[in-house]
Amino acid sequence: xANCQQCITRQFNALxxxxxxxxxxxxxxxxxxxFEKGDVVFEEGANLNGIYCVSAGSCKLSKLSSNGxxxxxxxxxxxxxxxxxxxxxxxxxxxxxTALEEMQACFISKEEVFExxxxxxxxxxxxxxxxxxxxxxxxxxxxxxxxxxVRERLANTLLFLKKIFGLDVxxxxxVQLSREEIANVIGTATESAIRLLSEFKKEELIVLKxxxxxxxxxxxxxxxxxxx
Amino acid sequence: xANCQQCITRQFNALxxxxxxxxxxxxxxxxxxxFEKGDVVFEEGANLNGIYCVSAGSCKLSKLSSNGxxxxxxxxxxxxxxxxxxxxxxxxxxxxxTALEEMQACFISKEEVFExxxxxxxxxxxxxxxxxxxxxxxxxxxxxxxxxxVRERLANTLLFLKKIFGLDVxxxxxVQLSREEIANVIGTATESAIRLLSEFKKEELIVLKxxxxxxxxxxxxxxxxxxx
DNA sequence: TTAAAAGTATGACAATTATCACATTTTTAA
DNA sequence: TTAAAAATGTGATAATTGTCATACTTTTAA
Numbered sequence: 001x002a003n004c005q006q007c008i009t010r011q012f013n014a015l016x017x018x019x020x021x022x023x024x025x026x027x028x029x030x031x032x033x034x035f036e037k038g039d040v041v042f043e044e045g046a047n048l049n050g051i052y053c054v055s056a057g058s059c060k061l062s063k064l065s066s067n068g069x070x071x072x073x074x075x076x077x078x079x080x081x082x083x084x085x086x087x088x089x090x091x092x093x094x095x096x097x098t099a100l101e102e103m104q105a106c107f108i109s110k111e112e113v114f115e116x117x118x119x120x121x122x123x124x125x126x127x128x129x130x131x132x133x134x135x136x137x138x139x140x141x142x143x144x145x146x147x148x149x150v151r152e153r154l155a156n157t158l159l160f161l162k163k164i165f166g167l168d169v170x171x172x173x174x175v176q177l178s179r180e181e182i183a184n185v186i187g188t189a190t191e192s193a194i195r196l197l198s199e200f201k202k203e204e205l206i207v208l209k210x211x212x213x214x215x216x217x218x219x220x221x222x223x224x225x226x227x228x
Numbered sequence: 229x230a231n232c233q234q235c236i237t238r239q240f241n242a243l244x245x246x247x248x249x250x251x252x253x254x255x256x257x258x259x260x261x262x263f264e265k266g267d268v269v270f271e272e273g274a275n276l277n278g279i280y281c282v283s284a285g286s287c288k289l290s291k292l293s294s295n296g297x298x299x300x301x302x303x304x305x306x307x308x309x310x311x312x313x314x315x316x317x318x319x320x321x322x323x324x325x326t327a328l329e330e331m332q333a334c335f336i337s338k339e340e341v342f343e344x345x346x347x348x349x350x351x352x353x354x355x356x357x358x359x360x361x362x363x364x365x366x367x368x369x370x371x372x373x374x375x376x377x378v379r380e381r382l383a384n385t386l387l388f389l390k391k392i393f394g395l396d397v398x399x400x401x402x403v404q405l406s407r408e409e410i411a412n413v414i415g416t417a418t419e420s421a422i423r424l425l426s427e428f429k430k431e432e433l434i435v436l437k438x439x440x441x442x443x444x445x446x447x448x449x450x451x452x453x454x455x456x
Numbered sequence: 457t458t459a460a461a462a463g464t465a466t467g468a469c470a471a472t473t474a475t476c477a478c479a480t481t482t483t484t485a486a
Numbered sequence: 487t488t489a490a491a492a493a494t495g496t497g498a499t500a501a502t503t504g505t506c507a508t509a510c511t512t513t514t515a516a
Contacts, residue, residue: 065376089360118353131356132319133319140291187375377471
């Protein structure tokens with residue numbers, strides 16, 4: 001996609017609020033990058049010079065704990081913006097962003113972002129709303145992490161992954177995560193995640209085929225996730 | 229405090245960015261409320277008609293889990309704003325706010341807030357920065373909750389409470405929380421929190437006197453919090 | 457193509473944490 | 487002031503989860 005005017009991605013984020021001339025400006029100044037699976041977009045602690053608009057593919061946002069383990073905090077798909085928290089908050093990035101598959105993103109410089117924030121209240125409010133919603137989600141995630149068992153969290157995580165990534169043609173959850181990554185979402189040991197996945201399989205809640213996971217019993221997983 | 233112009237509280241939040249006339253407007257339209265210890269300012273799920281500027285006292289922000297337990301997500305002290313996430317995000321409140329002591333707060337209507345957001349980019353950006361910082365904190369909290377043991381979380385929580393509330397004349401952490409509330413910050417059973425506090429006391433890391441907690445060995449708690 | 461490396465799976469066991477029971481202390485309210 | 491209620495503290499025990507060992511499978515790269 002050479003220019004932003006034709007790009008449908010922006011319909012899904014705050015860039016939809018830009019005026020024609022503002023859109024032309026970022027279209028002319030943006031730089032487009034392709035990331036391969038496993039590539040790091042930016043790392044925790046980095047000072048970002050702009051934000052990324054993800055135009056294809058998906059990535060994980062993770063944070064390193066003092067025990068050396070990665071905690072996956074969030075997934076971002078095409079259409080979403082990356083790095084605005086750090087740029088607007090004028091802090092180093094709090095999370096590391098890693099591509100989960102081939103991924104395309106357009107970089108928009110900090111200066112352009114602040115210019116838009118100052119001159120376009122609709123843009124400003126829209127992106128602010130996203131941040132507020134993210135905060136809501138973060139608080140819910142914290143509560144679940146604190147109050148739910150690993151088994152409950154796994155059930156919720158599977159439903160959550162389905163919600164974010166949807167299903168492929170065979171009704172599998174449309175994302176391929178390693179067992180370790182699943183464990184890093186839940187906040188548990190890899191072995192525990194593997195063991196509980198096997199249990200879910202035995203209980204005929206899911207089907208496993210390599211990294212592919214198909215949910216058989218949505219109601220069942222929901223019940224487990226709620227603690228029953 | 230009858231008017232906002234003389235109120236020092238606003239120095240500590242985005243209201244410092246208001247123009248004189250904007251300040252006069254909110255000063256004339258605000259309503260001031262006093263909350264007693266245990267009073268609920270607003271509840272999870274409520275539709276807020278404005279935000280609160282806390283001018284005295286402190287409160288806890290908590291979320292009910294499906295298991296019936298409260299998770300304390302955050303503490304807010306004088307000088308901070310409450311409810312902006314819900315108002316700006318145009319969502320029901322995600323958290324319940326409860327006064328921890330006598331507390332005073334000024335209510336500013338939604339209409340005033342949006343008016344200021346639209347016409348004053350400095351205000352807008354300042355409050356946005358706060359939100360971004362809150363997001364950063366939320367991600368760190370999530371990672372700690374997921375990756376650290378209850379013992380480690382208790383150590384970190386005590387240091388965190390000291391940082392937020394400071395010390396009283398006898399060097400106790402300057403907030404009185406019940407054992408249950410401490411457990412609800414950490415995300416553990418009340419008995420476990422009590423047991424671990426007793427352990428810390430035996431290990432001469434802290435001194436307990438009723439609800440008062442004095443930290444004796446900061447380095448020791450830091451070491452435990454990091455997982456050593 | 458094949459050897460090495462990485463990832464997945466499972467058992468055995470240890471450590472952590474939750475739950476229940478109950479005693480003691482503190483707070484509350486009549 | 488005093489009885490009731492709530493909060494705190496501790497033991498016993500069960501349940502959950504982590505860790506280590508090891509086998510098997512899949513992926514990677516020479």
